Amino acid sequence: MKNKTHLLLFDIGNTHTHVGLATDARVLKQMNIPTRDWFGNSTRAAALLKKLVGAKKINGAALCSVVPRATPRIRQAIRKFWNLEALELNAQTTRGVGIDYPKPKTIGADRLANSVAACKRFGTPVVVVDFGTAVTFDVVDATGNYIGGIIAPGLAAMTDYLHEKTALLPRIKITEPKKVVGKSTEQAMLAGAVYGYRGLVRELIGELKRELKAKRLPVVATGGYAKLIAAGLPEISAVEPNLTLEGLRLVWEATQ
Numbered sequence: 646m647k648n649k650t651h652l653l654l655f656d657i658g659n660t661h662t663h664v665g666l667a668t669d670a671r672v673l674k675q676m677n678i679p680t681r682d683w684f685g686n687s688t689r690a691a692a693l694l695k696k697l698v699g700a701k702k703i704n705g706a707a708l709c710s711v712v713p714r715a716t717p718r719i720r721q722a723i724r725k726f727w728n729l730e731a732l733e734l735n736a737q738t739t740r741g742v743g744i745d746y747p748k749p750k751t752i753g754a755d756r757l758a759n760s761v762a763a764c765k766r767f768g769t770p771v772v773v774v775d776f777g778t779a780v781t782f783d784v785v786d787a788t789g790n791y792i793g794g795i796i797a798p799g800l801a802a803m804t805d806y807l808h809e810k811t812a813l814l815p816r817i818k819i820t821e822p823k824k825v826v827g828k829s830t831e832q833a834m835l836a837g838a839v840y841g842y843r844g845l846v847r848e849l850i851g852e853l854k855r856e857l858k859a860k861r862l863p864v865v866a867t868g869g870y871a872k873l874i875a876a877g878l879p880e881i882s883a884v885e886p887n888l889t890l891e892g893l894r895l896v897w898e899a900t901q
Contacts (some may be wrong), residue, residue, distance in 0.1 A: 651701045653694075654893040655719055655731070656755055657710035659778065662719070665695055669898055683718040691722060695703035706731040707897040709745065709754035709889065718843075732897055734758055739764060740899035741892075745790035752791070756783045758892030759867060760791050765895055767863035774846060774881070775888075776868035778802060782849060786857065792827045795849055800870050804838050808819055821873060843877050851881045 653674070654665040657689035659675040676697050682690040706723045708731050710716045723731050732738060733756060735891070736749035746752060759773040773783040782795035795863070800804075800819060808816040817834050825840060827833030854862050866875045867888040875881040876890050885891070 650895060651698075651703045652897060653698070653703055653706040653723065653731075654897075655706070655708035655710075656758070656889040656893065657712050657715050657719060658755070661713060661889060662715070664694065664697060664888060665893075666701065667833065667894045669894075672890050672894060675887055675890060678711055680715055683715050683722075691726075694722065695726070703727045703729065705897055707734060707893040708732070709734040709758050709893060711753055711755060714846055716835075721872065731747070732900060734896050738896065738900070740896050743786055743788070743790040744794050745786070745827045755889050756781060756794065757791065758896065759783055759865075759887045760785050760892070761895050762885070762888045762892035763863070763865045765891075766885075768788060768858055768864065770859050770862055770889060772850065772862060772864045773888065774850075774864060774868075774871070775867045776800065776870040776874060777875065780846070780868075782853065784853060784857070787859070795853075797845060797849070798836060800874070801841075802844050804834060804891065804896075807834065817871065819873070821876070839873070839877075843874055846874060847880055873881075 650669040652667045654667055656663040662680050663677055664676045665772055678690050678693050681767050687892045695845045706729050720731055723729050736752055737751050739757045742764055757792045763771045763773045764785055769785050769789045771779045771785050775781045778799045780797045780799055784792050784794055786792050804817055807893040817831050822839050827836045850864055862881040864880055866881045871884045875884050
């Protein structure tokens with residue numbers, strides 16, 4: 646009986662490193678490790694990593710990173726514990742989408758991973774909306790090429806800015822508003838943030854459809870506020886929390 650392949654996948658972000666344990670068929674489980682824990686003398690990151698893996702034998706590793714100084718720390722951990730060299734996803738190593746973009750090296754590796762996974766599931770053309778610190782739209786055209794995207798402020802970034810730059814507006818927890826008309830400052834901010842944000846996303850999706858001349862345009866949402874925002878947007882086809890990790894898994898598979 647063939648031994649099952651197990652992979653470690655790392656999506657290294659500014660706040661968190663999203664780590665996935667996967668087989669060659671799917672992502673099994675995921676955990677978030679604060680990216681700052683890879684620095685200094687902290688052993689927390691290594692302990693969390695070992696807890697995720699348990700007794701599994703790791704056969705491969707892949708990563709994408711928007712924090713260049715964290716990348717060698719994680720590579721070192723992978724070598725130390727599993728004696729493996731990690732595949733780093735970038736414009737040169739990406740498989741599953743072409744790239745039609747003036748400066749491919751400037752594309753965030755996580756955005757490429759998302760595009761690979763979305764293409765695999767929905768075909769082309771396809772759009773990924775990632776609700777992170779910023780909200781990013783990534784576009785793959787009908788020919789299967791990544792052609793660029795849109796970057797707008799993230800939902801939390803907008804509400805935090807209002808709190809930080811005004812004397813009377815509080816910091817709010819972002820949840821589904823009960824009504825459009827707020828009966829308190831917090832409710833009013835929440836309505837403006839969530840309903841307003843859905844309007845922004847809806848309008849941008851509409852503009853993308855027009856520019857791409859696409860009657861059919863699947864839109865895949867991922868990231869922290871994906872589920873909340875997508876709940877009021879029929880334009881979003883699916884919410885995929887592990888989209889980036891799935892993209893990493895697919896690229897690793899394609900290179901074997």
